[in-house]
Amino acid sequence: MISLFLAGTLIAQATSDVTTTQQPASPAAAETKTSNPVTKPPQQVETIVVTARPPTRESRIDRVVYDVRTMPDAPATAAVDAIGLLPGVFVGANNRITMVGGAFVTVLVDGKSMPRAAALQIPANQIARIEVMSNPPAEFASSAQAVINIITKKAQEDDKLGGSLAGSIDTIDNQAITFSFNRGMKPWSFNGFLRVANEDEAFWSRSEGVSGTGANREQESGIGTGQLTATNVNVSLRAVRKLSNTNSLSLSSSYFTGEFAYEQDSIETRILADSRSVFPIFGRSWSPASLQYHSVGFNSEKEDKYKFDVDLTFSNNLNKSSYQSQRGAQWFSNRERKQERTLEFETSFEKTFSAGRVLSLGTSYKNEDFEFAFSDIGYVGPSIIQANLFKARQRDQAAYASFQFKLGKFGFQPGLRVEDTEIDWTDGAGLLSGTTSYQRVLPSLFITRNLGGVGTLKASYSQGTTPGSLAELSPFRRAFGVDYATEGNPKLEPADRQTFELTHEVEKHGVSLVTTAFYRDTKNELTFGSRLIENNVVLATSVNLSRSEATGVGSTLKGKLGKKLTYNFSWEVSEISFSDPRAATGQSRVEEIQSNGKASIDYKPTPKDQFVFSTTFKSDEYSLGSIEEGVWTNSIQYTRRLPKKVSLVVTVTNIGVETDRRIRSFGPDFSSESRSSNPSRALKVALSKTF
Template sequence: MTNRIEISSIIRKRTLALTFVLGAASLAFAQQKVNVTGKIVNKQNNAVPYASVTFSNKANKLFSDATLTDDKGAYQLPLTPGNYDITVEAIDFKKTTLNKQISEAANLGNFTIEAESSVTGTKTSDIQGVVITGQAVKAYRVEIDKKVYDPSLDIVAKGGNLQDVLANVPSVDVDTDGTVSMRGNTNVKFLINGKPSSMLGIDDGANALQSIPADQIERIEVITNPSSKYEASGTAGILNIILKKSKKVGFNGSVEGTLGYLPTTRLNTNLSWKKGSLTYYINGGGGYNRSNSTNNSEFNSFLNPQNLTDGFSMKSIQDGTNKSENQNYNVTTGILLDVTDKSTLNASVMFRNFNNQSTGETNYFDNVIVKDRTAAGYPNVPFTLKDQFTNRLNEGTNKNNSFQADLGFDQKIGDKGQLLSLATSYQNSKSDGNSVTTENGFDNLLDVPTLTLNNILTQSDNTKILGKGDYELPIGEASKFEAGVRFDGNENRYNYYVDESKNNGPASILPDFTSDTSYKENVLAGYAQFKSKIKSFGYQLGLRAENTDISVNFKKMNDATQTSVDKNYLKFFPSVFLSYDLNKNNQLLLNYSRRINRPRSFFLIPFMSYNNNRNLFSGNPDLNPTYENSFELGYNLTKSKVTFNPTLYYKKSEDEVNFYQYSGLNGDGNTVIYTMPVNAGSETQYGLDINATYDPFKWWKIMGSADLYGYKNEGSFNLFPNNPLTDRDFSGNGFSTRLRLTNTFKPTKTTSFQIQGFYRGAENTVSNQRKPMYAVNLGASQTIWKGNGTIAFNIQDIFNTRARENTVTNSSYSQYSYQQWQPRQMSISLSYRFKQGDKVEQQKRKKDINSNSSGDDEQGPPM
């Protein structure tokens, strides 16, 4: 027997709440909400679980919202004060409507609803197979201090990882080597669930991004101009990755498997179980993939060869490839416990393992100077040029293990909305690397061919301790005061060892590349901010203070002296956010914040990696932080089919970090490019960042973004003041673009196609010229198994064009480089979603209003 349950009104109201309340209302500094609680009972005063309770604001539909009662018939919901029509609907009960004036936080008591009479006398608890679906939220929405991206609607990234998802996020750019930038700035601060996380390892870069499956990501918060509540580091802004934590009743979850080329395999699962006040969840999985990168470069010297020593390369061409095999496993498990009606405890642990095996090969074609060293007046003697070939093979392994434990407690105080939140986190990440390089080359100093063997051992151990407390105090109906303290402790240990043997002789340690480093950084911070709204005008004022204490101890082997760096500074970071409601669908935003870019630990340590002995990077102990003042003026239009969010921005930095490069000779007399970060002048960025969505038809959705930006760099640096040829000018200005367009087509209720294109324009300064780049991706998905399964297929970089081309030119040389991190890839994934397995609970499951038309669990944020 099948009965049709009409709940279209609930779905429409829920969709309205998700689309407008989370988008326009939060952006416009909507009035301060109050917490409303109550209970739904029958005539026998027994609880009615899983009833739908809808609050419709009679003055402004934007303030409407809906919720479900728990298994004890209770509900709670934050609402804007006003007059509401309350509608209660539940299976086997009549629809009930009443009116309430809500002015402050309160318990509305028990609402009694009447049982529905049945013609057959059979209750609907016997019905099976009823599926209720609703329209999903938009993939992109704007809130007052951030932009939120929902990857569940991203077909191109299905079966992928965090790096694939970030490539489609508005205002975010992922380079060919996995480097993430926001509006062209790579100083991005990554957070996992609102805090730093060892899931991203120690300086793992793209490897860490690839180890977090897309299926485990609930949403990504893009915070381009953070308020004082957020930590001040990250001049580009903050990317907050929110992982899934289901709060659905009963046993729920999903499993997803992926197969792809170059080959890729991945299996992930998200499981949760909720009963009463306890929710337990576990997310985990693992994968294997291969990567194949290409690196080519050409070096040309502008120096007078008559004055150069024997062996210097007038021209050098490098062709390199790197193939790697990666295995990663991760598991996160935790609980959410409602200790009382006003207090909640959450605890979780995370384990992550990442293993990498790589083989890299580089061929060098050098055109070197040959002179008679015995001639009088050397090196100013006649010369000839000789072609020379060198082959370098590098084979290595790297293992990383990470652990993280988090504990949090939230306590509501009184009935006026006060909230105290406490959180602590312990994180540890260890990496061990071992590689062997074999080089068949030529010793220009001895004028003989050589066979060189190097063993390179690396160890790193990173420990982080985080503790923070936040307090919220509502003041009246439209104001709130927030304050908090935070401590971040970070300790890194690095051990680097290199030995070398020539022509099968005994190995000897290279003291310049063998070192032991200790890095400690402690940041103590406190903030306070106040926000309010006067009619259509909203404002938020904040101030954050951060005291930074850094200690670095670095020692090379056989070096009698130890390099010590001690830095301690107290800085203040104000923020101002202003908003004005033009009408219910149009808002203006103006904001300002001051940010800091603290040098990474590697940038302060003066040691050099030996993986590529022709390109050596060294840290700079004298490096200072970069400070930035950031301004934004934004507009937001939100309607049923259109969202439009243009933002004008202006950023000015002080003590900008630039990469100083110069050429020299290594121990074999081969030309080497040395790179070191330095503080050199200032940088100005300004532009128009446009993000928009348009749904012309139910079967066609468009999402586009464009960043039209200008830049101006000022500054110069010379590591060797007495040599004008080593003076480097970082000045320059120009204009460039970044464009992204995504079209999603849904020809049937169960089939979707998506095509996504990306373009990054050329960018030039006095010494650096970067060529434009574009890429096109394609995805398709089909819902199967009555909405419980999805099969998806995607191709990344269809035309194999995603590569970086760059030319550096200065007074002494030019260097062209080409890099493709990963060629064209394709994959197919299969996912299955299951909800509470007990058939007695099926009707409760059917009231889940968070599922969309394709069966995907949106896992959206609470209203």
């Protein structure tokens, strides 16, 4: 049973990563949904990161900006690899990104939403800078706990052709190739890229558990091996037409396709009373996805005076998946089809006055149509087919205003965001339907204080609200095997939160230290609650919790030893307290301790040679429900600049360690413990040519 839990949830998570643009409402929600064998797959090996020295940092009142163009070339790497280099930002299994306080991060591209899988696969050499906001200002949708905004490079205006070609391969059968170009043809300019990546990863798992009560109480154990294969293709083209010295028109299109395949073979042993049964188990899945993303924009800008933008974007995200599993004589098959069509219109205006005063105004309208069809055979009973169709539409309207100014050594940025949301849903037959609407007025305030020789102090406060994703509102039960199912909840209420953050920054003698403290209070927390239903099936249901609280502290230290060696250390520890997701009554509390750390040492003996030594650590521990033990990773990278604008990068990963995860989980009438591991020691070679 446990092996099927792992198989089913792996398909659910891999599929949702491609198809959904909304993220879990909170760290409690994000972790709870993936904190036990019922809801968390074996850890995938992350793409081997081609590391480099941390990029240049610029601290603003409401964000930190990193100019990644200052980094050495990183051949064949993607946006997720560049994000992993940022101090205080941690990339975990399945490319889950967190910051101090356990905040779940929303990733934007040029300020616009894009499906996460596509955004993270943008080539790193197409990025100009990355904006990091652990407490986002009023201009961003309040559903985001934290924001990483990827700003891509502008096309060159000179009448010439430029670009790069890069490729990489490693010893665990992962490959990637990237081609990018830019071309100026006044008054037009063009740039684009093509990236193809393939991952082929093996894993093994071992699990033990108990389910049921009384005469139905069973002891279970299982051991299995599996293979994960993913192929992604990302293509993008942008054209900019210069209309005048201040005005321009931009057109862009992006296409993303991904195919995810999974296979698992295992043996499960079940003991009921004095009987012992052994079942061979297999699971197979296949999930192709496609995305189209188109944008038209108008920009009018006069440096140090004003900036006005109008953007219209359209996206069509289609995902199909199929899954089959068999345990002994029991057989199960599932097919799903998800489609999201989004139309978004945004305007923004920024006016700069004297003495550093800045007024920002903006409006947005977003319409999202969601359709979800699925059928399964074998869950309700042998050869019985269950099929359903769910349709939903969400309309969001918002307006914001903020004003930045200075008073002596203090800087202020008060902001206000007003949001109106309406959600309609129905089943395919029109027998079930519902409407939810709510309005929010959300203030924010950012303050800085220059402390002179002892640095700068930054404080911020904001309010936000996050609805459940449209998929979570579906009232239908979806099965991912004969022993595991999920069920949405059309009665979900939006989660409302308040966030406080305090940061101290100081730099002396070439050494910088940044320390951040964080507190977040969330009402109507969104998460999954798991329980055992008939036939020993574990059912995960979307629920609202009464409240969650998150507190955290983190720090980043960066400096130099001589002219050739640079070091960078980051760590964070957070405590998250929330209602027991299995009881969902508000009477029981779960305490989670989350800790992350990473360190890198950059040694450059000559202008053409560079060594980078890096290591990361992640640990999550729950006082009730589950424990995830710590995971270590490390790498050594050597970069050599060759003649004719060619770079060679050789990386060795996870020397002396393996990517290993152990999880214990408990719920009403069931408990389990699982362990999974991936072969992750590898040698990677990458080459790039710039022209």
